[in-house]
Amino acid sequence: MYCIHCGVKLADSEKVCPLCRTVVPVACPEQVERLYPKKKKPARQLSPHTAQYALIVMFLLPAIICLLCDLQVDSAVGWSGYVMGALAVSYFCLALPGWFTRPNPVVFVPCAFTLVGLYVLYIDLVTKGGWFLSFAFPVIGVFGLIVTAVVTLLRYVRAGALYIVGGAFLALGGSMLLMEFLMSITFDSVRFTGWSIYPLAVLALLGGFLIFLGICRPARQTMERKLFL
Amino acid sequence: MSKHKRTLRWMRLDNAAKIYPAARRRSWSNVFRLSVTLTEEVDASVLQSALEVTVRRFPSMATRLRRGLFWYYLQELEHAPKILPECSYPLTPMGAEETRGCAFRVIVYHKRIAVEFFHSLTDGNGALVFLKTLTAEYLQQKYGITIPCSHGILDRHAPAGEEELEDSFLKYAGAVSAGRSERTAWHLSGTPREELALTCLQVQAKALLDKAHEYGVSVTEFLTAAMMQALLQMQEKAVPKIMRRKPIKVLVPVNLRKLFPSKTLRNFALYVTPELDPRLGQYSFAEICKTVHHFMGAQVNAKQLSRVIATNVGDEKSLAVKLLPLFIKNFVMRAVFDTVGERKSCLTLSNLGMVQLPEEMAQFVDRVDFILSPQAHAPHNCGVISYGDTVNINFIRNIEESELELSFFRALQEQGITATVQSNGG
16 A cells, blocks of 8 residues: 555555655554554543642641631730641651652751751740750751761662661660750759660660671571561 | 572673763653564563573673762663563653663563663664574574574573673773864754654665665665755755755764674664765765765774774763762763754664574564664654565654655655555554
């Protein structure tokens, strides 16, 4: 069969000339094998952006309701500030990365800790607590640094996940001591009793065990064999 | 029961492969397809079993593409990927997510076995060896025949040789490097379409070869000349003012294994870009053939190409480049690719040549195809491959207009060459 317009010989599967788009007057029989299968209509899926907009509404709605109630009762922004702040922090940490195809935790984790810090600063200022600089800031800063370091190393350093996580547990244990110390110097009612030794011991044990697994291959293989999912 | 775990190899990307992960985007990646159409329906379960055997022989191809801190690298796959069903068009973009799992696909449709490779793994010639070997293993398992390991079919049970895995660019780089300056070429454009449109022109190999010999050129040179003539005519229509016309350039890949004693199965191809300046007046077909022939003669030799290799290799050897984190390298490479890389040619015409198969296998193979993905910024590309007495010229495009294909067909028709056309119904 030839195209009546451009003269090219057409394969039996062609209904339209691929070169000049002239319709073939004699339709090809259905049983002729096509070069490629027919286009299937993709299943309708909820667009990721639609889901994101729905999430925004889900976070905004309680925030607005709380704000309106607070304004109605107290005629000022009081307790609703905490709710709105908490919702904003939760939205940023949980939902905002969904806008990106491959959200990079190395960017989002430190940003999330910064936002948590700002939220805590807001609470400190509203309650006139005076504990932000001496307690909350260093504690959130240390936790933020540890988590960011772990996330960055896990993402960009191929091997050594056990060492990284083990090291992080040790650092977290150390930060428990720091936290208790800062609490004792910030709040008059809190005394240094040494409770932080217990989480430190547990975390140090866990961290040490993970590092041991990193070093000792047979032990690691045994654990892999025993614990795989 | 103890199970011995295989140590999986990892490899640096070869010199040519480094640009492809950096340059890709959501809607485009540099992927190409090779396929064989058998005389009978393909049994997917047998093919899956044949694939399991074949991937072990090709540790540089059966890989996934991973990110390091400074460079991408390839990591061998533990198992063969699952065979996929055919889509309504070939070469769907291979995103980072997919290549992280496996950077090639094996696709079955009725009698056809197709492999699609992300270009960082190998070039057309390496992929052809893979496809031949896979098909041989499939036929052997399906029909119980013995196919000799010749004509580019590898022994599936032998280990991969180190020379097959080497980056031959590093080995054959010349002492002197070549300049990079090239003129920007005319660019085609059209109405974008979502799915790729494939148009296959089937031409009789003997008629094409005889005509090429009549002009004293090779088949690749003849087809390049026909493509340039088609592009000249299209530009003539699109740009009426002669002095505003831009050079017509066709990028022709060159298989370096024919010029250097390399056995690598990784990328080892460069390209040359024959060029015509339309401002100089009208060109006859014989003139175009002569220009292409002399250009290729001057450029396609080991000495000239070793200079180009030296230039490309020189960049990656620089300590400053090595120390840049990958995301910065990606940013820079993509910027260079977007502003320079693809502006230097109208399209690519890649001819893989005549496919030879052992007699025991040839009786089961009906047809072979080679399809390139379009360029990132230009809408067309063209892959050519010959098998038996048929040359399959596969045009791919991401625009609605099929003017280039028609114009190319007219250029062949003027030389007395007829063609049968097929498409993916686009």
